[in-house]
Amino acid sequence: MNLEAYQGLPSTVAGVGPDLVNAPMIRHWCEAMGDANPAYTAAGAEAFAPPAMLQAWTMGSSGRRGHFNALMRELETAGFASVVATDCEQQYARPLRIGERVLFESDIESVSAEKRTALGTGYFITTRMDVRAYDEAAGEKPGEATPVGTHRFRILKFRPAERAERPQGVDAKPRRPRPVVNRDNAGYWEGVAAGELRFQRCDACGTARFPWLPGCNACGSDRWHAEAASGAGEVYSKVVVHHPLPPAFGTKPYTVALVELAEDVRVVANVVGAAPEDIAIGTPVRLGFQRYDEELELPVFHLAGPDRLPPLRVPLTRTLIVSGAIASRDYQDVHHDAELARAKGAPDIFMNILTTNGLVGRYVTDWTGPDARIESIAIRLGVPAYPGDELQFSGEVTERGEDGRLVLAVRGTNRLGVHVSGTVTVTVNVTRKVGRATT
Amino acid sequence: MSLHRADTLGGRAAVVGIGATEFSKDSGRSELKLAVEAVHAALDDAGLTPADVDGLVTFTMDSNPEITVAQAAGIGELSFFSRIHYGGGAACATVQQAAMAVATxxxxxxxxxxxxxxxxxHRFGSGLQSRQPSAEGVAMGWTMPPGLLTPASWVALHAARYLHTYRLSPDVLGHVAVADRRHAAANPAAYFYQRPITLAEHxxxxxxxEPLRLLDCCQETDGGQAVVVTSVERARELRHAPAVIAAAAQGAGRAQEAMTSFYRDDLxxxxxLGVVARQLWGSSGLGPQDIDTAVLYDHFTPFVLMQLEEFGFCARGEAADFAADGGLELGGRLPVNTHGGQLGEAYLHGMNGIAEGVRQLRGSxxxxxxxxxxxxxTAGTGVPTSGLVLTADG
Structure with missing residues (x-):
């Protein structure tokens, strides 16, 4: 195969989006992603499409794809039949509004040398697309189209690894020790199931207590009620466990912290989404929850402060995965047909990159509010997202410009590890001081 | 003394025999066999026989019941048998139990x-897998799902706060390890005989x-240790000079847990051990300045520093300075763990330390x-615990 020859050739020529930017597709997208941003559903000219939908408007398009199709055929003939998207980098020059027609051109930017990956051996193919649009509904002509954004997309075209080489599936994962539950502390675990970290407060003397006990150490009273922690706290002490490393805790040293909550009780929990060296005694943290298997959900803590986004948990339902694929007009069978997904070596259907991208966009604007403008989203996928799991997003501000421009590092993890990591640039209304008040 | 008034135990009983098996990584025999061998060795050392024994005390964690040890050791009728809970915290309390039985x-x-x-x-360091939903299981269970599963991890969570509070580097823990290993290097019975370490190696x-390193952790061991207790009067007729039990005490703090007291105080x-210290000083009439050498429970180094402070050998936060420059070594401010401790000699849940206390009083x-x-x-740290002051007779 002379794959290098494809580099620089056009991937799509004269692409035309099949549908005008329209309210129903936007609404379907928002419903699938759980994105309640009112900016996307505002009346009339105020509304604009979620930026992460950029590629969706190009899907199912007309346009000549001769070179790209030839590249795919050549790889498939050589046995590299499977495909998975690994990276998506989008820059948004301006919002897309209802009634606009999308036009686009793309090039094959690069074809990698043969690579061995956890999924199997294959080639990374990167395409770069320029997207323009004009307001067809208002009578504009194609020649009046102006740039909307660019879209760089990387896929892995691969030969699936033999089963033995493949990483363990969801079900084979070793499990953490189970909580020890009896009548005295059942209320705590009921709280966890309800998304709360509950401690006890003595009815007689008002002392808050943890761990759960049927009586108060301060006064001996057996009358108490449960309260839910606000979620604010700080690291009171912390260790990094290196040895032994039980299989359920992964292959890298992990952090366990003693967190002192704002309510003056302490709990032992993991601090997630941060390297051990970034978790110091005194570090402010915020409560979150993480699901480890079908039985076990635990309170965890994320680094907090004005530069930290509050965590977002997204249950990975089959509905989300399928509706996200359809809302992004991605009809690849591995995203909606479990039988065919298994035939291609996956344990189940898995989320498509466009849905992940959409969720990243939602996570950011959930935090910034509707008057923020996302300028770019660049994500890389790690482990797949299968049904029955949960995605937990965390993020932090890595740069803060004076003009309200923020650069955010965002991560989404699930039981298998880091599903997505990426960078989002967003401009916020500086008068609202986004994030400053979330400590 | 008890928490509120002086007790009458001091000076009534003495340790008259000590005996142990070899300390190894693989004894090649049952725990019961090790117990019986240790009991026989201690009786031989005292110049007593199984026929003299009418009481046995051990740990609730020990797998060898008093009646089975008696049965296999040639011991007959027993009028007293007792077991103490909370792991290594039981060590000195077994002697307190014996002394109370003898005194009464x-x-x-x-x-x-x-x-x-x-x-x-079964190695404690291999980590917990599960616990029954008893009160004790629930207390331990809070820390298991997040992954605090080993004694090292529980101690480390305390140690991290201690080091943070006094702005100390984990390297200061090396003073304890170096002292223990220096002492062990001279002890043929020690696992680390002739293997001293340096601060740099630590x-x-x-x-x-983190913040515990390999050389902050004790040497998990196969072995057995026994000590024989009788009245001071009878002790004076036996082979060795008596090690008089001048004071013996147990202690549990407010909101005490076993290894997981993370939710109280400032860690x-x-x-x-403060509770133990108050009783030992009050009952013996001695204070830190009167102590010639100490055996401080050392399954992990950080708690040795905290013990120096709890017993008043130095002020709060100053133990690392106290231990620096050989402060815990032979010839230092307070020679500690002259047998090599559990880091250097063997991890015998503190019982081998009692034997070393007796040897120091015998001059051996x-x-x-x-x-x-x-x-x-002292006995186990981080758990409800116990301590002894042993003195020479007369």
Missing amino acids: GVAEVVVCYRAFNERSG AASRWIV TGLPE SVNQVADASAVLV
């Missing part, structure tokens, strides 16, 4: 023992649970402190 006439000769294959069999050893001390330690006449011995 409940028994005449009591043997305290601990024997296990903690290295070749600082270069790999992390187990920079060991309140349960491999690292003898000149004219030692008062020794402090």
Whole structure:
């Protein structure tokens, strides 16, 4: 195969989006992603499409794809039949509004040398697309189209690894020790199931207590009620466990912290989404929850402060995965047909990159509010997202410009590890001081 | 003394025999066999026979029941048998139990023992998997799902706060490890005989649970240790000079847990040992300045520093300075763990430390402190615990 020859050739020529930017597709997208941003559903000219939908408007398009199709055929003939998207980098020059027609051109930017990956051996193919649009509904002509954004997309075209080489599936994962539950502390675990970290407060003397006990150490009273922690706290002490490393805790040293909550009780929990060296005694943290298997959900803590986004948990339902694929007009069978997904070596259907991208966009604007403008989203996928799991997003501000421009590092993890990591640039209304008040 | 008034136990009983098996990574025999061997060795040392024994005391964690040890050791009728809970915290309390039995006439000769294959069999350091939903299981259970599963991890969570509070580097823990290993190097019975370490080697050893390194952790051991207790009067007729039990005490703090007391106080001390210290000083009439050498429970180095502070050998936060420059070594401010401790000799749940306290009073330690006449011995740290002041007779 002379794959290098494809580099620089056009991937799509004269692409035309099949549908005008329209309210129903936007609404379907928002419903699938759980994105309640009112900016996307505002009346009339105020509304604009979620930026992460950029590629969706190009899907199912007309346009000549001769070179790209030839590249795919050549790889498939050589046995590299499977495909998975690994990276998506989008820059948004301006919002897309209802009634606009999308036009686009793309090039094959690069074809990698043969690579061995956890999924199997294959080639990374990167395409770069320029997207323009004009307001067809208002009578504009194609020649009046102006740039909307660019879209760089990387896929892995691969030969699936033999089963033995493949990483363990969801079900084979070793499990953490189970909580020890009896009548005295059942209320705590009921709280966890309800998304709360509950401690006890003595009815007689008002002392808050943890761990759960049927009586108060301060006064001996057996009358108490449960309260839910606000979620604010700080690291009171912390260790990094290196040895032994039980299989359920992964292959890298992990952090366990003693967190002192704002309510003056302490709990032992993991601090997630941060390297051990970034978790110091005194570090402010915020409560979150993480699901480890079908039985076990635990309170965890994320680094907090004005530069930290509050965590977002997204249950990975089959509905989300399928509706996200359809809302992004991605009809690849591995995203909606479990039988065919298994035939291609996956344990189940898995989320498509466009849905992940959409969720990243939602996570950011959930935090910034509707008057923020996302300028770019660049994500890389790690482990797949299968049904029955949960995605937990965390993020932090890595740069803060004076003009309200923020650069955010965002991560989404699930039981298998880091599903997505990426960078989002967003401009916020500086008068609202986004994030400053979330400590 | 009890928490509120002086007790009458001091000076009534003495340790008259000590005996142990070899300390190894694989004993090649049962825990019961180790217990029986240790009991026989201690009786031989005392010049007593199984027929003299009418009381036995051990740990609830020990797998060898008093009646089975008696059965296999040739011991007949027992008028007193007892077991103490909370892991290594039981060590000195077994001797307190024996002393109380002897002082009250409940028994005449009591043997305290601990024997296990903690290295070749179940290792505490391998980590918990599960616990029954008892009150005790629930207390431990809070820390298991997030992954605090080993003694090292529980101690480390205390140690991290201590080091943070006093702005100390984990490297200061090396002073304890170096002292223990220096002492062990001179002790043929020690696992680390002739293998001293340097501060640099400590600082270069790999992390187990940060801030604890490999050389902050004790040597998990197979073995058995026993001590024989009888009245001071009878002791004076026996082979060795008596090690008089000048004071013996147990202690649990407010809101005490077993290894997981994370939810109280400021995590920079060991309140349960403060309870023990108040009683030992009050009952013996001695204070830190009177102690010639101490055996401070050392399954992990950080709690040795905290004990120095709890017992008043130095002020809060100053133990690292106290331990620096050989402060805990033979010839230093307070020679500690002259047998090599559990880091250097063997991890026998503290019972081997009681034996070393006795050797110091007999003048037979491999690292003898000149004219030692008062020794402090402590039991497990981070748990409800106990302590002894042993003194020379007369």
